[in-house]
Amino acid sequence: MLIKDLDTPCLVLNKKQVQKNIDAMQCRMDALGITMRPHGKTAKSIDVINLFEPKHRQKITVSTLKEAEYYFDNGVKDLMYAVGIAPCKLPRLLALIRKGAKISVVLDSLQQVAFLSQCGHDNNVEIPALIEIDCDDHRAGIVPEDPKLIEIGRALNEWPGVCLKGVMTHAGGSYDCQSIEQIKNLAELEKQAALKCVERLNQSQLTCDVVSIGSTPTAMFCEELNGITEIRAGVFMFQDLVMHGLGICETDEIALSVLTSVIGRHELKNWLLVDAGWMALSRDRGTQNQSIDYKYGQACDLAGVPIRHLLVESTNQEHGILAFSSPPIEPLKDTTIGTILRILPNHACATAAMHNQYYVTQDNKTISEVWQRVNGW
């Protein structure tokens, strides 16, 4: 099947480019002497994860238990559920452990240790947990200096039904960096936050098998990782306009795009209407505060080549409005209703989340495979 014959809107994934993006990261990790625990939340597809070398896909990070169940059923046995554990997640967590999954959870409170311990004890299993560290004042976790670190570590070590697996942190603030220098500094901060916690735990005779850090920006710029045992990152597999804005990739390294049909023209305004609205693109406006604001995405021709300054200016549910962001406004007279375009996403995780499958191409002309995604919870 040819890309141009697909029903629009739909999600097109360039497998060759995904492979290149993965290879580049693996090469970097190999040079640093570290293995990955890739984040499965961007792709939500075992077919994408299978593009990694075996050693870099022995273990995986997930953001939902549905992903955990899916990746486990597809052969990945070592899983980290990287969202703070809540009591309602325990039955499914337990079911995974009983099926043989080596799944760890993350937490940052004694209350979480208590209900995990109760659950593990009552069910005669030992649930491994990582203490979440807040390295950049961004979201969850305790700061490296927090006295609770040792309390939580001791509880995980001593209470029944649980065990201390290690520490993890995520420099989510890296998405808001304004320069490579800032990203490098944050990568160092992320590493130091984790190492500081390991040191403090060690001083209390508490050991960490896992010292886990990572985000795509910091993974791209971290240097020398002594003491770190694994790197988590996800969006680098596809790349996107936010990563481009951060200086992480070129636009031609973005592997994901939304295929769309022109459904109207507004000649006075030099607008094109397309059938990719926020339902197909997502409402993500991640480039809004970057030096180039791509609005709801960059328009490309059918081959995936960006059309200079043509952006998705605004969206409704099933309508997108394309307009030139910068004068001189070029005429759109060559496009007619039915012309097929492609839109590069602001945020690959968010755009992919609006779709149930990838139409996979290797040559930007034909569709060779269709890969399913595991959405939902």
Added chain:
Amino acid sequence: MLIKDLDTPCLVLNKKQVQKNIDAMQCRMDALGITMRPHGKTAKSIDVINLFEPKHRQKITVSTLKEAEYYFDNGVKDLMYAVGIAPCKLPRLLALIRKGAKISVVLDSLQQVAFLSQCGHDNNVEIPALIEIDCDDHRAGIVPEDPKLIEIGRALNEWPGVCLKGVMTHAGGSYDCQSIEQIKNLAELEKQAALKCVERLNQSQLTCDVVSIGSTPTAMFCEELNGITEIRAGVFMFQDLVMHGLGICETDEIALSVLTSVIGRHELKNWLLVDAGWMALSRDRGTQNQSIDYKYGQACDLAGVPIRHLLVESTNQEHGILAFSSPPIEPLKDTTIGTILRILPNHACATAAMHNQYYVTQDNKTISEVWQRVNGW
């Protein structure tokens, strides 16, 4: 099953409130002497549409052909596909017509008439089309004065394989109104734009069986609809914070909420972390420019009662950060990890789009039914 025992995050729908919202709109339409063509794109569920009285659900509006196929298979025979028609949609449109669907399309160009005519002629069917009118400079359609109106009308009337069904317009700009007065003015403008086109077409001996207008805000405030044959609107079934900001509803009339668990507490910042991120809430920020900015949504207790000033301050994929928007900051000490909360959505269409089903309650305590949604294209 009790709401508090559901896995989070998930979508909860209060059926009694949906019924009240639908009844209020039906009552208004009955008083105006007009029938509805409810928009199926918000609910994407026949169970919701079946809450309408039979006369107000004889015909329906859809935003995708997948919705059209689904509603047709579930007994709704009269459909309007209200997104400008593109060539790649023709095979599925044709299949629906052959199965007996009375489906009309919308268009605003001679090019669209030409490919529809070719398709209808080649397949020995007559495809009914409405001319889309731009009443508020918002999106698609031709302005009422455009000479193309008559050209397109004549082509639909004379060319084989197509027929002129009427005109349709949508005052999408009503979402950006700042007052009820503005909405009323726009409702009048929407109506007058449609009637002006009918008048012009009639002067050229072209007749309109269907004169279709509507959006939730204008449907709530339109007055006297002589000459209009149907009203389209969708979001009123659920209501949302954007509609609340427009003065259309109270927050306790919002029937939709996202159920979420507290997964972390940040005492210094007085933050709660919850497991509803943008994956569960959507990235929609529709209240951003309204007088009250609800950020990513209003937090409520388990019973659905808003917690004053507690908003979803920011979101990541599977994390939401709740914080008080206004001092004095109240302590969050009563909530613990595992506390279940509910989040009212900014934009019901966008939030519901992130989920595959509704957990339906009548008493805000127990789940009586699970209703499926028809997402995708």
